[in-house]
Amino acid sequence: MLEVKQLCCVRDDRVLFDALTFSLSPGDLVQIEGPNGAGKTTLLRIIAGLGLADSGEVCWQQQAITLQRDAFYRDLLFLGHTTGVKRELTAFENLAYYMQMHGRTDHDAIWQALAKVGLAGREDIPAGQLSAGQNRRVALARLWLSDRRLWILDEPLTAIDKQGVKVLEAVFERHVQQGGMVLFTTHQDMFVGHPLLRRIRLGAQ
Numbered sequence: 671m672l673e674v675k676q677l678c679c680v681r682d683d684r685v686l687f688d689a690l691t692f693s694l695s696p697g698d699l700v701q702i703e704g705p706n707g708a709g710k711t712t713l714l715r716i717i718a719g720l721g722l723a724d725s726g727e728v729c730w731q732q733q734a735i736t737l738q739r740d741a742f743y744r745d746l747l748f749l750g751h752t753t754g755v756k757r758e759l760t761a762f763e764n765l766a767y768y769m770q771m772h773g774r775t776d777h778d779a780i781w782q783a784l785a786k787v788g789l790a791g792r793e794d795i796p797a798g799q800l801s802a803g804q805n806r807r808v809a810l811a812r813l814w815l816s817d818r819r820l821w822i823l824d825e826p827l828t829a830i831d832k833q834g835v836k837v838l839e840a841v842f843e844r845h846v847q848q849g850g851m852v853l854f855t856t857h858q859d860m861f862v863g864h865p866l867l868r869r870i871r872l873g874a875q
């Protein structure tokens with residue numbers, strides 16, 4: 671379980687959020703929403719342990735993440751604004767590198783993940799020669815390879831077309847139905863009217 675407790679964050683003398691409290695349990699799908707500059711990225715980075723709040727804390731499995739970073743990061747898949755895709759490596763090599771970093775090798779799983787994100791036939795092209803949306807798809811293919819319980823995804827739909835959104839909705843849904851948790855932001859329509867989705871709005875005041 672992820673618990674966000676009484677988080678307060680001030681940037682440039684502006685309170686982005688104050689006393690923000692919510693939690694995610696297995697099976698939860700939560701969208702952080704709000705206008706440009708509301709603090710969505712700032713919040714996700716704090717929850718992922720990549721930024722500091724002015725007060726409050728983030729707990730994973732009942733313990734502050736600052737006291738157990740290794741355990742927390744073993745359960746976390748974080749995808750930020752930048753894709754983390756290496757331009758010189760092909761789509762396949764990028765994913766093989768990703769898996770190896772986590773001590774795993776499964777070429778069949780990589781082929782399948784690339785097919786899921788619509789990159790079958792483009793596996794051997796250096797990522798630097800792929801389009802923006804194809805690059806994002808390489809990064810998102812990690813979702814099919816990951817065994818992490820908590821996904822924190824900042825604008826995963828950037829440059830993704832409508833068909834790609836449907837594919838992502840399906841993998842999010844599968845993850846939460848298997849007991850995972852997904853926390854994400856997007857300015858695009860996703861899970862419209864879907865009973866699974868919970869929304870938390872920033873910048874509404």
Ligand SMILES: Nc1ncnc2c1ncn2[C@@H]1O[C@H](COP(=O)(O)OP(=O)(O)OP(=O)(O)O)[C@@H](O)[C@H]1O
Pocket residue numbers: 681682686704705706707708709710711712713
């Ligand atoms: N390191 C920083 N130092 C100072 N101000 C910052 C810092 N990081 C973010 N901000 C400010 O905090 C505010 C929130 O930024 P953030 O990127 O979290 O917004 P956002 O809701 O993700 O916006 P968008 O929808 O445009 O991606 C902005 O006004 C930004 O200028």
